[in-house]
Amino acid sequence: MRALTVTCFLALALGAGPAAAQDPAAGSAQGELSVTIYNGGQSLVQDIRQIGFPAGRSRQEFPDVSAQIRPQTVSFSAAGTAIVEQNFDYDLLSPNALMQKAVGEMVTLLRINPATGGETRERAKVLAVNGGVVLDNGGRIEILRDDGLPVRVIFDKIPPNLRAKPTLSITVESKSAGTRPATLSYLTGGLGWSADYVSLYDEKAGTIDVQGWVTLTNNTGTTFDRARTLLVAGTPSAAGMASYGGSYRPRAMPPGELRRAGTETAPREQLGDYYLYPLAERTTIANAQTKQVSFLDVAKVPAQKIYEYTVGGFDNMTEPASAASVIKFNSSAQGGLGDALPAGTVRFYQRDLRGDPQFIGESRIGHTPMGSELGLKTGDAFDVKVKATVVSRERRSDRIWRSSMSYLLTNARPQPVTVDLVQRGLDWYWDDTRIITESQKSERLDSDGTKWRVTVPANGEATITATFETRY
Amino acid sequence: MRRSLVPLLFFAVSPAAAQSVVTSTAPDSVSVSAFRDPGRGEGGEIDLDSLEGFALISEQRTIDLPAGESVLRFEGVAEGMVAVSAIVTGLPGGVVQKNRDTALLSPASLLDGSLGNRVHLRRTNRATGKVTEEDAFIRSGPDGAVVLRTAAGYEALRCSGLPETLTYDGVPKGLTAKPTLSVTTRSPNAQRVTVTLTYLSTGFDWASNYVARVAGDGKTLDLFAWLTVANSNGESFADANLSALAGTLNIEQDFDELVEPPPQPQLRLSCFPTGSGRYGIPPPPPPPPPPPAPMAGYDEIIVTAQRREAKLMEAPMAITVVDTAQLEDLGDLKLYRVPMRVTVAANAQKQVALLVKDKVPFRTVYRLRTCPTCEPKNESTEIVLRMENKESGNLGIPLPSGQVAVFEPALGEELLAGEGAMRDHAVGETVNLVIGESSQVLVTADNYYAPGKEGDDYRLTVTNANRFAVALELGFEIDDLKRVDSRLRKLPRKDGLPTWIVTVPANSSRTLDYRVKD
Numbered sequence: 001m002r003a004l005t006v007t008c009f010l011a012l013a014l015g016a017g018p019a020a021a022q023d024p025a026a027g028s029a030q031g032e033l034s035v036t037i038y039n040g041g042q043s044l045v046q047d048i049r050q051i052g053f054p055a056g057r058s059r060q061e062f063p064d065v066s067a068q069i070r071p072q073t074v075s076f077s078a079a080g081t082a083i084v085e086q087n088f089d090y091d092l093l094s095p096n097a098l099m100q101k102a103v104g105e106m107v108t109l110l111r112i113n114p115a116t117g118g119e120t121r122e123r124a125k126v127l128a129v130n131g132g133v134v135l136d137n138g139g140r141i142e143i144l145r146d147d148g149l150p151v152r153v154i155f156d157k158i159p160p161n162l163r164a165k166p167t168l169s170i171t172v173e174s175k176s177a178g179t180r181p182a183t184l185s186y187l188t189g190g191l192g193w194s195a196d197y198v199s200l201y202d203e204k205a206g207t208i209d210v211q212g213w214v215t216l217t218n219n220t221g222t223t224f225d226r227a228r229t230l231l232v233a234g235t236p237s238a239a240g241m242a243s244y245g246g247s248y249r250p251r252a253m254p255p256g257e258l259r260r261a262g263t264e265t266a267p268r269e270q271l272g273d274y275y276l277y278p279l280a281e282r283t284t285i286a287n288a289q290t291k292q293v294s295f296l297d298v299a300k301v302p303a304q305k306i307y308e309y310t311v312g313g314f315d316n317m318t319e320p321a322s323a324a325s326v327i328k329f330n331s332s333a334q335g336g337l338g339d340a341l342p343a344g345t346v347r348f349y350q351r352d353l354r355g356d357p358q359f360i361g362e363s364r365i366g367h368t369p370m371g372s373e374l375g376l377k378t379g380d381a382f383d384v385k386v387k388a389t390v391v392s393r394e395r396r397s398d399r400i401w402r403s404s405m406s407y408l409l410t411n412a413r414p415q416p417v418t419v420d421l422v423q424r425g426l427d428w429y430w431d432d433t434r435i436i437t438e439s440q441k442s443e444r445l446d447s448d449g450t451k452w453r454v455t456v457p458a459n460g461e462a463t464i465t466a467t468f469e470t471r472y
Numbered sequence: 473m474r475r476s477l478v479p480l481l482f483f484a485v486s487p488a489a490a491q492s493v494v495t496s497t498a499p500d501s502v503s504v505s506a507f508r509d510p511g512r513g514e515g516g517e518i519d520l521d522s523l524e525g526f527a528l529i530s531e532q533r534t535i536d537l538p539a540g541e542s543v544l545r546f547e548g549v550a551e552g553m554v555a556v557s558a559i560v561t562g563l564p565g566g567v568v569q570k571n572r573d574t575a576l577l578s579p580a581s582l583l584d585g586s587l588g589n590r591v592h593l594r595r596t597n598r599a600t601g602k603v604t605e606e607d608a609f610i611r612s613g614p615d616g617a618v619v620l621r622t623a624a625g626y627e628a629l630r631c632s633g634l635p636e637t638l639t640y641d642g643v644p645k646g647l648t649a650k651p652t653l654s655v656t657t658r659s660p661n662a663q664r665v666t667v668t669l670t671y672l673s674t675g676f677d678w679a680s681n682y683v684a685r686v687a688g689d690g691k692t693l694d695l696f697a698w699l700t701v702a703n704s705n706g707e708s709f710a711d712a713n714l715s716a717l718a719g720t721l722n723i724e725q726d727f728d729e730l731v732e733p734p735p736q737p738q739l740r741l742s743c744f745p746t747g748s749g750r751y752g753i754p755p756p757p758p759p760p761p762p763p764p765a766p767m768a769g770y771d772e773i774i775v776t777a778q779r780r781e782a783k784l785m786e787a788p789m790a791i792t793v794v795d796t797a798q799l800e801d802l803g804d805l806k807l808y809r810v811p812m813r814v815t816v817a818a819n820a821q822k823q824v825a826l827l828v829k830d831k832v833p834f835r836t837v838y839r840l841r842t843c844p845t846c847e848p849k850n851e852s853t854e855i856v857l858r859m860e861n862k863e864s865g866n867l868g869i870p871l872p873s874g875q876v877a878v879f880e881p882a883l884g885e886e887l888l889a890g891e892g893a894m895r896d897h898a899v900g901e902t903v904n905l906v907i908g909e910s911s912q913v914l915v916t917a918d919n920y921y922a923p924g925k926e927g928d929d930y931r932l933t934v935t936n937a938n939r940f941a942v943a944l945e946l947g948f949e950i951d952d953l954k955r956v957d958s959r960l961r962k963l964p965r966k967d968g969l970p971t972w973i974v975t976v977p978a979n980s981s982r983t984l985d986y987r988v989k990d
Binding site for chain 2: 082147148256265340368369371
């Protein structure tokens, strides 16, 4: 079908010569398309069209480009041609524009008598269009349709500047006449993608099966026919770059999803720092379409379920609070997912007793290098809770205080669980907080926090006690 | 007695009889010099929906002047004309006065201007279709309603329930279709003159748009720039001499306010109360039902991605242009002159080549700015493209502010590798373009606890997951240099900040230890 269209067009262009090329109707429609889609709703479209150039200067119009084209980003190249200028005209045809441009011109009025249906034809001059159309009807000044009676206004012509759609045109100087491929490339908004991960967690085996899907959305208003499609994991723009934060320290920051950044390179093509995800076949990206493409499918990746709770300061908790359920895994080649992960949402599923997968929570990740350690929170545990109590607080001297803390960890599940209990606020406002005694050796995370890894027996509880000495 | 006669004579003859009106409808030739939106940020883009820049328009018009005093009306000027900025030269008798007429011809002003005059009231009978016309005199202004004196007595327009309208015998004097500039001049004799009308107009803007194509070796790039000019006026300027000016001009007055015509009279007809009045004012009709929600076309196709084997057809992207704009210095501004005549169309954007510079050497640097105690956690770094705007760097030309799109070859195609904002760069400056952010080169700082050290030790780690080495510049904002130890104090300065400059090899990490006292 496409080949047929092209052939017809060629015959036309060759037969009619330069005149046809000047005719806007002779512009070719979409040619061979390549679409490169970035995160953040930005895309690069390359469109190779067969164009019959006359020798010398000619103006080529390009219909069927994306309706959300950023016209200032257009590039054009064809063998043996040089660009004179590029134009993007958006003076659009509308009844109001037609009337505005008719000021000072003659129009035909066709009055229809409401009772008899009789038609009267008159020629009138449009004097002004300011909140109403003032007409000069043979020396009699009147206002169009002032009395609400039907009057047809018939214009003699459409001003040449008014167009049906915004039109991209390029004036080129061609050395010789002939049909040649011409590459048009431009950036467009409205076409973007994100990643979605389906992660099936097997609690008994301690593994996850992960499928990564690319979700592609086209809201450009344009269908890209049989396009070679390439996805780029990255936003190649300085916009949205976070500026460095202030020097204050946020209190009791829960750990992020990315626990340790990796330094491995995924076995994929790269464009600078961005990974490329080409689609194997040409595909049609229809307008208002969401398309999903698989890019990752790994099974039996070791994963550990852990419960995490962070105590912000040395305060009493009057009610117990649920610990966060966190699934930990890594994206390493060894013992991990073995790929870089584009930003997206990871949805976790777990099989119920009947064997049907059920949704257990989701978590967002940023672009994650291969070799990273991740800890994704799926929700707050119903059965695993923590309650912190200030057992005693005493002043030892002018600047030294001592706080004894007791943490009660309860587990209502029929199997033992591991809880990472973190006490923060050790270096938030005061300095040099020391742990004087503790019932179990903790791991100092940084100057502000310390962590106990506590095993809580099935349907049981565990208690951790610690005494802190604070100076300020 | 004699002396008092002179002014009398003057009044009788001068204003109406001797002053003829000459209308110039279109220019013979026109020059457009576009200026950028002064409020736009550095490297910002044109907003086609609202062009906030302006242009200086200079038009040559041929006019047949009669002898004596005449009023010269200029039509076909840009609708965004700032009338107070208009200069008219080339009139043999000079300009006596300059007027901008903003009393517009509209239904309301037509009615207002016809107060007390005879108009015609045309009624149409809906049943028979018979049209009757009678003379009427307008007795009230357009504010609220129209009261007419007809042969039958006094009536209110359109309170009869019949289709009725007024027609007029002429347009009241002084009403124009659009705001119009007119000048009064006195010519010693009738002659054909060429006058130049120069004025500022709103509704224009321009920016440069750069395309940087990185060569295969990754060491040089070909820099190309478009001069992008847009016009949102309803007028087109055919075969114009176009130029664009870069630099910062002082603008004190809002041009848009000067252009906006004063509020025009509005025609609102309200009748005396009709009907029984028992139920008060009838409620307005209900709003129309909302349009049906568009169905999201969720057409799901599943394609399994693979690495593409076949090399794609080489898509040449090199932009070849006929000619580029010529640069002139205009005082402290830079003037870019388009070398041929072009048409600046209404509601259109146009691009002509601004500059072409090939084989410009550049470096890619990863950059982060932080503070010693900020403790970034896996923070992404800025990807900075650095060029020297010098002759030795194959550049050395003024670079006006605009967006830069950087293309790099990958998979046999030229793909967009980054976009950044370029500010105005004079010759000799270093160009640092932030073109994106890297999730492969991440920075983390931990304030770790060493017993007895009071928690002042920090370890900053940069990880590089790329299969190539990267150059990192990590700048520290330091409030109090006495609080940081010599490992930070002795760092070299870059852009004013003590900066840790390090090369991180492929697939590895580098650390920096330092101490900050509270």
